[in-house]
Amino acid sequence: MTITFLILAGLTIAGTVAAMGLRNLIHCVLALTLGFVGLAALYMHLGAQFAGFVQILVYIGGVAILAVFAIMTTQSAEPVTRPGSAPFWVAGTLVATGVFAVLAWAIHGSGAHGRVLPAEPVVTAQQIGFALMRGYVLPLELMGLLLTVALIGAVVVAIHERGESI
Amino acid sequence: MLGEGIIKGMLVTAKNFFGSYVSKERLVTLQYPEERAPQIEAARDFPFLVYDGEDAEKGLRCVSCHICEKECPPKCILIKKSADKKLDAAGKMQFYPAVFDIDISVCMSCQICVEVCPFDAIKMDVVYDLSTHDRFDGLMLHKQQLAKSNAYYRKIHPTEATAVDAALAVERAKAEAKAKTAAEAAAARVAAAAQAAGETK
Amino acid sequence: MSHVQMLDQIFVIVKHWLLAYVPAGWQPLASAVMSVVPVLILFPLLFAITTVLERKGLARLQNRYGPNRVGPFGILQPIADGVKSLTKEDIVPRSADQMVHLLAPLLLVTAAFLGYAVIPIGRGMVITDMNGGVLFFFAISSLVELAVFMAGWSSRSKYSLFGAMRAIAQMISYEVPLVLAAVVVIMAAGTLSTVSIVNAQASYSGIFPHWFVFTPWGFTGFALFMVAATAESNRSPFDLPEGESEIIAGYYIEYSGFKFALFFLGEYLGMMATSAMAITLFLGGWAAPFSFLTWVPSYFWFFAKLLALICGFIWIRGTLPRLRMDQLMNFSWKFILPMTVINIIAAGVWRFMPMGPWRWLVCSLMIAGPFIVLGRATSWQGKGVAVRKYRYAE
Numbered sequence: 008m009t010i011t012f013l014i015l016a017g018l019t020i021a022g023t024v025a026a027m028g029l030r031n032l033i034h035c036v037l038a039l040t041l042g043f044v045g046l047a048a049l050y051m052h053l054g055a056q057f058a059g060f061v062q063i064l065v066y067i068g069g070v071a072i073l074a075v076f077a078i079m080t081t082q083s084a085e086p087v088t089r090p091g092s093a094p095f096w097v098a099g100t101l102v103a104t105g106v107f108a109v110l111a112w113a114i115h116g117s118g119a120h121g122r123v124l125p126a127e128p129v130v131t132a133q134q135i136g137f138a139l140m141r142g143y144v145l146p147l148e149l150m151g152l153l154l155t156v157a158l159i160g161a162v163v164v165a166i167h168e169r170g171e172s173i
Numbered sequence: 174m175l176g177e178g179i180i181k182g183m184l185v186t187a188k189n190f191f192g193s194y195v196s197k198e199r200l201v202t203l204q205y206p207e208e209r210a211p212q213i214e215a216a217r218d219f220p221f222l223v224y225d226g227e228d229a230e231k232g233l234r235c236v237s238c239h240i241c242e243k244e245c246p247p248k249c250i251l252i253k254k255s256a257d258k259k260l261d262a263a264g265k266m267q268f269y270p271a272v273f274d275i276d277i278s279v280c281m282s283c284q285i286c287v288e289v290c291p292f293d294a295i296k297m298d299v300v301y302d303l304s305t306h307d308r309f310d311g312l313m314l315h316k317q318q319l320a321k322s323n324a325y326y327r328k329i330h331p332t333e334a335t336a337v338d339a340a341l342a343v344e345r346a347k348a349e350a351k352a353k354t355a356a357e358a359a360a361a362r363v364a365a366a367a368q369a370a371g372e373t374k
Numbered sequence: 375m376s377h378v379q380m381l382d383q384i385f386v387i388v389k390h391w392l393l394a395y396v397p398a399g400w401q402p403l404a405s406a407v408m409s410v411v412p413v414l415i416l417f418p419l420l421f422a423i424t425t426v427l428e429r430k431g432l433a434r435l436q437n438r439y440g441p442n443r444v445g446p447f448g449i450l451q452p453i454a455d456g457v458k459s460l461t462k463e464d465i466v467p468r469s470a471d472q473m474v475h476l477l478a479p480l481l482l483v484t485a486a487f488l489g490y491a492v493i494p495i496g497r498g499m500v501i502t503d504m505n506g507g508v509l510f511f512f513a514i515s516s517l518v519e520l521a522v523f524m525a526g527w528s529s530r531s532k533y534s535l536f537g538a539m540r541a542i543a544q545m546i547s548y549e550v551p552l553v554l555a556a557v558v559v560i561m562a563a564g565t566l567s568t569v570s571i572v573n574a575q576a577s578y579s580g581i582f583p584h585w586f587v588f589t590p591w592g593f594t595g596f597a598l599f600m601v602a603a604t605a606e607s608n609r610s611p612f613d614l615p616e617g618e619s620e621i622i623a624g625y626y627i628e629y630s631g632f633k634f635a636l637f638f639l640g641e642y643l644g645m646m647a648t649s650a651m652a653i654t655l656f657l658g659g660w661a662a663p664f665s666f667l668t669w670v671p672s673y674f675w676f677f678a679k680l681l682a683l684i685c686g687f688i689w690i691r692g693t694l695p696r697l698r699m700d701q702l703m704n705f706s707w708k709f710i711l712p713m714t715v716i717n718i719i720a721a722g723v724w725r726f727m728p729m730g731p732w733r734w735l736v737c738s739l740m741i742a743g744p745f746i747v748l749g750r751a752t753s754w755q756g757k758g759v760a761v762r763k764y765r766y767a768e
Contacts, residue, residue: 033527037474040520060509068516068549072542075523079539132506132566175749179694186435186693193434202438 011052019045032078040071057132206302214330217284217297219277222319225262229320234294236267241286241295249279250286262292262341264348273316277303293337299329382671385412386498409501413490420680421642422452428688435692459635467628471528478525479633482640485517489647492568496660496673500569507568508560511651512553515606518644519545522615525637526625537624540699541608541615547706548605548612552648554714555599558591558721559655568651572659581665585658590737591721596656598714600686603648605706607641610691614699649683650676708752716744 022042026035043066050059114120139147193199203210224232237254253272261267286295298321305311327334380387389408396404426441426449433440441448466475492507494500504510519542526538563571577584586592605612615624626637653659657679660672697705720740727733 056506060506060513063513182693189437190434199437
């Protein structure tokens with residue numbers, strides 16, 4: 008529990024809690040982006056440099072931009088806000104606390120934080136590349152196929168809509 | 174070939190770049206305010222009052238006839254006649270303007286006041302950088318600022334000024350001739366009256 | 375250490391000498407500060423020089439003088455610009471999102487500065503040698519898009535929102551070719567670390583250097599990288615999001631005074647950072663162009679190449695008209711992206727063919743063929759170059 012970890016964890020939690028609690032929708036997305044930055048920093052703190060950089064590249068450069076585009080193109084005249092609090096906030100808080108308690112008891116009971124960890128492996132991008140291309144090439148190709156299908160589907164839907172509107 | 178247009182364009186601009194250091198006629202920029210663009214002789218900006226000789230008060234050609242004030246389309250001229258008279262350019266005793274104001278923020282440089290003036294008293298100046306810090310009083314020109322000498326007029330509009338001077342000289346000669354004949358007639362009348370008085374005595 | 379080597383390593387030597395005076399507990403922090411502060415001072419200074427160079431250069435390209443009143447030949451113009459932007463009133467629209475409006479230029483400048491952390495400026499002079507240096511650089515560039523969106527959205531003005539949308543669409547479209555054009559170099563060098571990439575190019579065969587730009591795939595990759603870099607920095611001819619005659623400064627239309635200067639600074643820093651990355655990847659970083667010129671210090675070569683690339687940017691800006699939005703997007707997705715993918719294939723072929731003239735010919739043809747085909751296909755797409763018919767004026 009070093010000071011760096013505490014700061015980064017605090018940043019991530021603050022970002023995600025703000026993303027749930029803020030009223031202005033764009034502020035929520037920006038707070039979520041802050042949470043992503045905190046996650047990327049945590050990955051790098053754990054020594055997974057590649058995962059951290061890719062987190063920034065994909066989540067902030069892709070997912071966050073997608074979210075803001077969605078809000079920008081579907082907004083109405085007045086600024087988008089959320090209602091103050093959900094009507095079932097008591098039940099929601101109880102459920103969240105219950106899940107957290109179960110998870111905490113499970114992690115504590117498994118003895119994970121008492122074990123002696125082996126030396127941290129230095130995972131380079133080269134090793135990840137080798138693993139993807141040799142051992143995990145089938146999942147890689149399947150994911151590529153899935154993404155291509157999604158892309159073609161999106162284009163088909165968009166063209167279909169454009170054809171209808173003419 | 175694709176991209177050929179871009180390469181050709183870049184060569185043109187490169188020629189511009191190096192040419193601008195080598196040949197001075199490529200750079201047509203005038204370093205204002207040290208260098209000014211040359212103006213044609215008939216250039217006009219705002220009116221000014223002409224005076225003959227050295228003294229702006231005594232030599233002012235304007236006789237306060239109010240024609241330019243009436244003819245001015247945006248009504249930017251204000252004239253107030255004086256109480257007494259003075260000699261004008263043709264040698265006659267005329268009124269003169271006590272107040273002559275032109276608001277150059279209103280004036281549209283149409284030159285109508287110059288065209289209608291029968292006394293060649295108001296002409297167009299060629300000065301254009303008249304900017305001031307005051308939008309109202311700074312752009313209201315009074316008689317002292319508007320009066321400029323005939324020598325200045327000859328400098329800025331040579332052909333016009335020589336024509337005006339010739340016309341005025343003719344008028345002055347005519348007026349002098351008339352005054353001489355009138356003086357001679359008066360003297361003859363005086364002599365005839367004296368002779369008649371001498372005869373009857 | 376000979377005199378030449380000492381001149382080359384002068385900054386490293388000075389830093390170590392200064393570090394000896396710092397107490398041992400503070401040394402890591404002091405070392406980091408001493409590495410970062412010169413970059414923080416040097417690149418804004420280079421930005422100031424770039425602004426005056428750009429204005430004078432554009433002027434001469436257009437047959438006129440540039441600014442020549444402030445200082446001899448106008449070289450003190452950046453000081454006048456700085457004073458003006460600091461003393462101008464900072465106007466924020468009343469309905470604007472105050473917090474986001476303030477944070478947008480800060481995020482832009484931060485992201486732009488972070489990119490310099492992995493650029494080797496000289497032999498042994500890099501702020502941090504990360505294993506994934508190139509990936510870090512591209513990850514940081516994606517933060518710039520977020521800053522652009524924040525600027526456009528927070529101003530609550532139709533022009534700025536529109537400009538932000540177009541700017542983000544342009545930056546996203548050109549980010550993929552940017553990364554793919556850099557992938558060729560990563561393939562050839564076998565590493566993501568910028569220092570290793572420069573070291574792989576710092577050798578000579580005869581007097582000619584081993585820069586990646588002197589190979590068919592490297593030359594194509596460099597050209598594609600520079601095109602994508604011009605689009606990423608919103609520079610002419612891709613400056614539609616900020617074109618003054620179209621959308622009047624686009625996403626930073628509501629900014630004035632110092633925040634506007636920060637946007638300007640961030641854009642130019644981004645341009646210089648991408649140029650620096652291009653130099654690192656393709657032009658051999660701090661390596662000298664000929665083997666008999668290695669006595670000149672390494673940082674001199676880096677900045678000479680950087681200045682040459684900046685002059686190239688200015689030259690292109692003065693030459694080409696602005697691209698329309700749909701022309702821009704067509705260019706990216708239908709021409710640049712296929713060319714980058716073909717370039718990767720050509721680089722792979724280069725790697726596995728034996729050395730000699732054959733692999734030059736094969737790789738050049740592999741790249742030149744699709745270049746011509748794609749070029750013709752995209753430029754005459756349905757619009758024939760036919761004689762125009764006038765309906766009434768016959």
